[in-house]
Amino acid sequence: MTFPSLKSLFWAVVLTTFAGAARAETILFVGNSFTFGATSPVLRYRPEQVTDLNKEGIGGVPAIFKVLTFQAGLDYQVSLETSPGKNFDWHLANRLPLIDRPWDVVILQGQSTLDLERPGDPTRIIEYGRQLSDVLARRNPSARIYFQSTWSRADLTYAKPSPWKGKPIAAMARDVRAGYDRARAVSPAVRGVLPVGEAWTRAMDAGVADPNPYDGVTFGQVDLWGWDQYHASAAGYYLSALVTFGAVTGRDPRSFGEREVAAYELGLSPAQATGLQQAAYEQLKADGLLPEPLGTQGR
Numbered sequence: 001m002t003f004p005s006l007k008s009l010f011w012a013v014v015l016t017t018f019a020g021a022a023r024a025e026t027i028l029f030v031g032n033s034f035t036f037g038a039t040s041p042v043l044r045y046r047p048e049q050v051t052d053l054n055k056e057g058i059g060g061v062p063a064i065f066k067v068l069t070f071q072a073g074l075d076y077q078v079s080l081e082t083s084p085g086k087n088f089d090w091h092l093a094n095r096l097p098l099i100d101r102p103w104d105v106v107i108l109q110g111q112s113t114l115d116l117e118r119p120g121d122p123t124r125i126i127e128y129g130r131q132l133s134d135v136l137a138r139r140n141p142s143a144r145i146y147f148q149s150t151w152s153r154a155d156l157t158y159a160k161p162s163p164w165k166g167k168p169i170a171a172m173a174r175d176v177r178a179g180y181d182r183a184r185a186v187s188p189a190v191r192g193v194l195p196v197g198e199a200w201t202r203a204m205d206a207g208v209a210d211p212n213p214y215d216g217v218t219f220g221q222v223d224l225w226g227w228d229q230y231h232a233s234a235a236g237y238y239l240s241a242l243v244t245f246g247a248v249t250g251r252d253p254r255s256f257g258e259r260e261v262a263a264y265e266l267g268l269s270p271a272q273a274t275g276l277q278q279a280a281y282e283q284l285k286a287d288g289l290l291p292e293p294l295g296t297q298g299r
């Protein structure tokens with residue numbers, strides 16, 4: 001089996017661009033290590049494809065998103081502003097001159113436990129998510145702004161003291177999502193919540209991903225966590241990018257199939273790639289974020 005390179009897709013994208021003659025959309029990713037790809041090769045994946053506003057040479061999930069959109073014949077100028085362990089208040093206080101621009105699309109990802117000092121408490125996400133989204137919307141009232149709800153951490157479910165220790169693996173992702181839903185309810189500029197954590201849970205429920213890396217990874221399943229059982233593996237970040245791709249573009253992530261370039265370059269098998277694409281699709285449909293059925297895109 002052979003896989004297409006980005007170069008082999010160049011002329012198809014050129015033809016699409018000339019046919020549509022449309023301006024490239026701008027998209028900004030604001031987040032922390034869950035966005036920039038810590039503990040995986042995603043951290044330095046294709047940094048030349050995106051603009052790292054902090055000039056740290058990061059590709060991360062934004063670079064996977066860029067590769068996905070390129071293959072789909074879409075033109076996005078992708079930028080990112082990330083810093084490890086940070087929440088929305090930090091970006092407001094320290095990076096506003098970099099990000100206060102009229103973006104077309106913005107993805108906002110906060111602290112993995114909602115609040116580093118008070119795990120599970122959404123108060124800070126609610127307050128500063130509203131402030132940050134309001135600032136960005138003032139620059140472009142038509143901007144499509146999304147919160148990104150992240151995944152259950154295996155370390156806090158199986159090993160370390162936390163509000164989620166001993167609970168089912170789905171519990172933390174569900175609680176984090178509830179916090180972001182509350183933040184969205186008071187943030188009129190925010191269009192929706194990207195259900196990345198719930199897509200992880202769906203992949204586990206479907207047998208695509210192993211739910212507990214501490215007891216070994218079942219043959220034929222993928223481990224979505226990195227070596228610290230906290231951050232993601234390449235597979236976990238790939239699933240995150242698929243959810244973002246589907247929600248932002250309205251395209252079905254299953255349309256890529258087993259020959260998808262980023263999955264191949266990141267070392268995922270064809271079966272892993274299609275399994276994760278299916279999980280992303282099902283979660284997007286469940287959240288009403290994917291209006292177009294497979295095969296109708298671009299008609």
